[in-house]
Amino acid sequence: MTSPTDERPTDERSAGRPVPARRADDRPVLAARDVTVHFPTKGGAVHALDGVSLALHRGRTHAVVGESGSGKSTLARTLALVQQPTAGTVELHGAPVEAARRRRQRREFAATVQLVLQDPFSSLNPLHPVRYLLSRPLLLHRPKMPAEQLETEMLQLLERVALVPARRFLDARPHELSGGQRQRVAIARALAVRPDVILGDELISMLDVSLRLEVLNLLATLRDEEGLAMLYITHDIATARYFADEITVLYAGEVVETGSGEDVTQTPAHPYTRLLVESSPDPSPESLAAGPGGDGERPRADAVAAEPPDLISPPSGCRFHPRCPLARPRCAEASPPSVEVDDGHRARCWALTDDEQYQRGSAA
Amino acid sequence: MTATTPATAPATTAQPRRFRLRLTRNRKARAGLLILAVYAFVAIFGPTLVTHLLGQSPTAFTGQVLAPPSAEHWLGTNQDGVDVFAQLIWGTRSSLLVGLIAASTSTVLSVLVGLVGGYYGGVLDQVLGAVTNVFLVLPGLPLVIVLAGYLQGRGGSIAVAIVIGVTGWAWGARSKRIQTVSLRNRDFVTNAKLMGERDARVMGAEILPNLLPVISSTLMLAVVTSILAVSGLEFLGIGDVNTVSWGSMLRQAQERQALFSGAWWWFVPPGAAITLLGAAAGLVNFGVDEITNPRLRVPRAPRVKGGRA
Ligand SMILES: Nc1ncnc2c1ncn2[C@@H]1O[C@H](COP(=O)(O)OP(=O)(O)OP(=O)(O)O)[C@@H](O)[C@H]1O
Ligand code: SF4
Ligand SMILES: [Mg+2]
Numbered sequence: 001m002t003s004p005t006d007e008r009p010t011d012e013r014s015a016g017r018p019v020p021a022r023r024a025d026d027r028p029v030l031a032a033r034d035v036t037v038h039f040p041t042k043g044g045a046v047h048a049l050d051g052v053s054l055a056l057h058r059g060r061t062h063a064v065v066g067e068s069g070s071g072k073s074t075l076a077r078t079l080a081l082v083q084q085p086t087a088g089t090v091e092l093h094g095a096p097v098e099a100a101r102r103r104r105q106r107r108e109f110a111a112t113v114q115l116v117l118q119d120p121f122s123s124l125n126p127l128h129p130v131r132y133l134l135s136r137p138l139l140l141h142r143p144k145m146p147a148e149q150l151e152t153e154m155l156q157l158l159e160r161v162a163l164v165p166a167r168r169f170l171d172a173r174p175h176e177l178s179g180g181q182r183q184r185v186a187i188a189r190a191l192a193v194r195p196d197v198i199l200g201d202e203l204i205s206m207l208d209v210s211l212r213l214e215v216l217n218l219l220a221t222l223r224d225e226e227g228l229a230m231l232y233i234t235h236d237i238a239t240a241r242y243f244a245d246e247i248t249v250l251y252a253g254e255v256v257e258t259g260s261g262e263d264v265t266q267t268p269a270h271p272y273t274r275l276l277v278e279s280s281p282d283p284s285p286e287s288l289a290a291g292p293g294g295d296g297e298r299p300r301a302d303a304v305a306a307e308p309p310d311l312i313s314p315p316s317g318c319r320f321h322p323r324c325p326l327a328r329p330r331c332a333e334a335s336p337p338s339v340e341v342d343d344g345h346r347a348r349c350w351a352l353t354d355d356e357q358y359q360r361g362s363a364a
Numbered sequence: 365m366t367a368t369t370p371a372t373a374p375a376t377t378a379q380p381r382r383f384r385l386r387l388t389r390n391r392k393a394r395a396g397l398l399i400l401a402v403y404a405f406v407a408i409f410g411p412t413l414v415t416h417l418l419g420q421s422p423t424a425f426t427g428q429v430l431a432p433p434s435a436e437h438w439l440g441t442n443q444d445g446v447d448v449f450a451q452l453i454w455g456t457r458s459s460l461l462v463g464l465i466a467a468s469t470s471t472v473l474s475v476l477v478g479l480v481g482g483y484y485g486g487v488l489d490q491v492l493g494a495v496t497n498v499f500l501v502l503p504g505l506p507l508v509i510v511l512a513g514y515l516q517g518r519g520g521s522i523a524v525a526i527v528i529g530v531t532g533w534a535w536g537a538r539s540k541r542i543q544t545v546s547l548r549n550r551d552f553v554t555n556a557k558l559m560g561e562r563d564a565r566v567m568g569a570e571i572l573p574n575l576l577p578v579i580s581s582t583l584m585l586a587v588v589t590s591i592l593a594v595s596g597l598e599f600l601g602i603g604d605v606n607t608v609s610w611g612s613m614l615r616q617a618q619e620r621q622a623l624f625s626g627a628w629w630w631f632v633p634p635g636a637a638i639t640l641l642g643a644a645a646g647l648v649n650f651g652v653d654e655i656t657n658p659r660l661r662v663p664r665a666p667r668v669k670g671g672r673a
Contacts, residue, residue, distance in 0.1 A: 080558065107560025115558060123551040127573045137559050193559075 027094050028055035029229040030079060030113060030197045035088035037074050037253075044312040048074040049253045051088070056197055056229040061220075063232045063244030063261070065276065069308050071253040072233045076201045079231065080115040081106075111141050114190035118202035120182035124174040130185055131170045134158075137192035157188040162218060180211035184218070191222070198222075199231040204239070216243050237273075238280045241265040249273050252309040252319040259345030269339075269347035272320050318350065326351050393651020399644035400584065407460040410453040420450035422608045433629050440629040442613075443620045451608050452633045458609045459591050462525040466590030469529025470536060471583050475575070477533065478540025483548055483567050493541075499534035507531055508593070512602045521594065521607050528593050536582060540575060547571050581652045588645035595638055610634040 032054045038045040049071045056062050056079075064072050077083035079090055081097065089096040092112060098105075117123040124133055134154045138145060145153070158166035161184040174182055183203065190198055200219070204212040220243060223230050234240050240247050240261065247264040249257040249272065257270040268274045307323075309315055315322050321331040330350050339352040414420050418438075425445045426437065433440045439448035481492035508527050515523040547553060548571070556566045598611025599618070617623075617631035 082554065082558065103560055103562060106558070110558055110560050115555075117551045117555070119551060123555055125552040125556075125570050125573075128569075136556070136561065140560055189555075 026057060028057050028091070029093060031055040031091045031094075032075065032079055033089050033091060033096075035075070035078055035085045035090070037071070037078060037083060038086045041312070046311045047253050047314050048311065049078070049085075050314075052250070052253070052255050053088075054231075054248055054255070054258075056231055058196070058229050059223060059227040060245040061223055061230040061232050061243055063234060063240035063247045064250055065234055065237045065240050065247060066250035067235065067308065069252075069311065070250040072250060073201050074253075075250070076115060076199045076231060076233055080113060080199055081109055082115070107140060110137075110195075111193045112195055113197045113199065114193060114195040115199045115201065116183075116186050116190050116203055119206050120179055120186050121174070121206070123186050124182055124189075126174050129171050129173050130158075130177075133174075133185060133189055134170075134192055137189055141193045153192075157192055158185075160191060160222070161185070161188045163188070178211075179207050180215060183207060183211075183215055187215075187218070187222075195228070197229045197231070199233075201233045202235070203232070205235065212239070219243070236280070237265060237276045249276070252311060252314055254319055255348070256320065257345075257347040259342065259347075263342055263345040267342070267345075269341045269345065269352060270320075270349050271324050271326050271351065273347070318348070328354070330354075390651040392647045396644040396647030396649075396651065399640060400588075400648070403456060403460060403641060403644075406453060407457045411457055414450050414453045418450070420447040422446065422450040422454040432627075439633050440627070442616065442627070442630050443625075444616075448613075448629055448633060451613055452610075452637065455609045455613055455634060456637065458521065458607050459595060459611070460587070462521045462594045462609070463587040463591035465522055466525040466528040466532070466594065467583055467586035469526050470533040470586055470590070471579060473529065473533035474536030475540055475572070475579060477537040478542075479544050479567050479571065479575070481537075482541040482544025483563070483571065485545075485548075489541075492537075496534045496537050496541075499531065500538075502531065504531045505593075508597065509600070509602055512597055521598075521609070524594060524597060524602070525590065528590050532586070532590070532593075536586070539578070539582075543575055543578065544571055547574055581648070585645055585649055585652075588641055592638065592642060610638055 032052055035049055035052045037049040038047055040046075052071070052075060054062065054064070054075070064075060066072050074083060078085050081090065091097065092109070097109065131154065134157055135150055138150055138153055154170060155166040158164070158169050163169045163181060163184050169177075169181070169185075174185070177185065183206075187198075187203075198219075203219070204215050207215060216239065219230065219232075222228055232240065232244055237247070237249075241264075244261045247257075247259065247261050248255055249264065249270065251272050257264060257268065257273045259269075264273060265277055268277050309319055309322070315332070317333050318324070318327075318331045318336050321327045324331065326349075328350065334350075336348045336350045337353065338346050338348050340346050341352060411422075414422075420426075420437075423446060426441050426447055427445060428437070428441050429443060429445045431437055431441045437447050437449065439452060442448055442451070477492050477496060481489040481496075508524075508531055511527045511531075512524040515527065553566060553570050556570050561570075595609065595611035595614070598607075598609050599615045601615055611634075613634040614631055617627070617634075623631065
């Protein structure tokens with residue numbers, strides 16, 4: 001999972017962007033280690049996540065791609081300590097963090113890690129003006145702030161998320177704002193505590209297509225300027241490719257492939273990722289902005305779905321085998337090992353260990 | 365602060381405003397609200413007007429006993445020679461005041477119990493739920509009669525009102541708990557908790573404002589039911605016998621056999637006042653039901669994609 005970024009081709013999106021060099025001592029800011037989350041239900045335990053590891057680094061974006069129900073939100077919630085993992089740990093700056101039961105711990109953790117949710121219509125209380133929404137995180141983390149400074153900081157936050165003229169937005173209520181504007185307020189709120197990590201759960205999926213690129217670019221700017229580590233959850237591998245440095249593909253609660261954005265999208269190794277990439281349109285910014293429609297219409301991770309896997313008794317062996325075009329008897333019997341197909345590019349599939357031909361195909 | 369807000373910036377919040385709008389557009393609710401408004405007006409200004417414009421008092425002897433309605437005594441006089449109209453107007457004030465106190469007591473209790481139980485869940489919720497259930501099955505009226513009889517003379521009608529409030533919060537607590545549970549996992553509540561907000565603030569600033577539309581409409585109904593209860597008690601002679609209220613007017617009329625003496629002006633007006641108030645409450649109730657059913661509406665954007673099960 002340590003791809004040498006200096007070798008990454010410089011295309012128009014990373015041009016002029018100081019890519020932070022990753023050295024061996026570049027410890028992740030926030031990481032999940034072998035996280036397993038099972039939800040007990042009447043019918044049995046829902047295997048939402050099984051042994052998932054993932055690391056977020058300063059100034060870099062890690063995308064998590066997967067269809068509905070693959071466990072993306074559960075992963076984000078676990079990283080935000082909203083969800084207690086059944087097994088495994090969350091590490092902050094290399095040290096495991098306990099679930100923040102106490103409010104003070106909660107607050108300290110929130111000063112470092114901020115979760116921004118998918119739906120800006122429900123993540124902002126409709127009854128509060130922007131002024132209140134922004135002042136709360138500021139005051140919670142710096143309680144003695146004088147009124148004038150509070151005002152200045154709120155205006156600065158709004159300017160940072162390009163809500164200008166900022167003064168106009170301070171007294172607006174969420175229902176007076178467009179979806180994109182609301183999501184910017186939600187992002188400004190997250191930035192208010194000066195976090196190191198932003199966890200974005202399908203940040204743009206509820207937004208108008210025309211606004212998506214704008215919000216993505218805003219996030220990219222913030223990441224580059226402030227060195228934020230970002231988790232970017234999406235259905236849509238095309239935006240992941242455009243926006244993320246690394247991509248992890250989840251299927252039925254398991255990581256099936258992980259690697260640099262280039263590797264995963266250019267030479268996908270896992271059959272599921274291949275299907276995703278094949279069904280995904282041209283990922284150029286123009287087509288993103290002018291895309292055919294919302295998340296529902298755009299080919300996304302779900303588009304490949306025949307039938308979503310049962311998470312209470314997940315398929316034996318490789319969880320993708322009932323849908324896999326390359327499935328072989330062995331696939332239903334044993335879980336495939338993680339294979340390093342390239343430097344920092346790993347996938348879990350028997351075809352990678354068995355088929356010379358498939359491997360060459362993946363490298364092509 | 366003279367920030368130029370968007371032109372549409374309203375002073376009130378979106379949701380209660382929308383609820384209020386819908387409530388005043390509903391025909392039944394509008395009629396009920398109008399009647400209630402008249403009652404409120406009479407309760408607030410009536411006594412002053414009666415004293416200063418008509419020169420009548422609800423306790424003074426007028427010199428005429430059991431006089432039928434006339435230009436001087438609009439609703440005649442009773443057996444004690446007191447002006448019935450003045451009594452009716454003063455009675456409106458005391459009846460409404462007592463109802464308001466009882467309803468506020470029960471609303472505050474129901475919001476506290478419902479909000480705290482629904483928000484924290486777990487053992488606390490179960491304990492509060494059990495207490496709620498006990499109060500639900502308690503025979504309310506007999507209890508009120510016993511307690512109010514005991515309190516008689518020790519606080520008068522206000523004590524009776526508080527007793528009614530304390531015995532009548534359970535239903536409200538249930539519905540507020542259900543709504544709190546549905547709000548508890550909303551994203552903005554999760555967000556506030558994630559930020560490290562204190563629980564009291566999450567409940568008070570994030571959840572409670574979203575309960576307000578429903579609280580205010582149920583408060584109105586609670587006022588009316590409490591008035592009916594207090595009037596009933598006063599009719600039975602429980603409560604403060606010296607207060608002029610609809611209930612005490614009816615009791616006196618009954619004791620002095622107004623019906624047999626044909627003094628309809630003595631008992632019909634308070635009876636009609638109570639009946640009309642009950643009808644108004646019924647109308648508002650219908651309206652609220654039409655608006656809030658099948659489920660209470662909390663602002664929510666349509667979800668585009670299928671989320672969790
Ligand atoms: N609190 C819960 N109790 C029981 N099951 C749950 C709970 N939360 C999530 N799940 C289940 O866990 C699985 C993963 O859910 P999750 O929300 O993480 O998926 P997701 O990848 O975010 O999907 P989507 O793209 O639809 O948001 C789903 O099958 C979901 O039904
Ligand atoms: S392990 Fe087998 S079933 Fe799973 S993806 Fe590979 S080939 Fe397909
Ligand atoms: Mg999700």
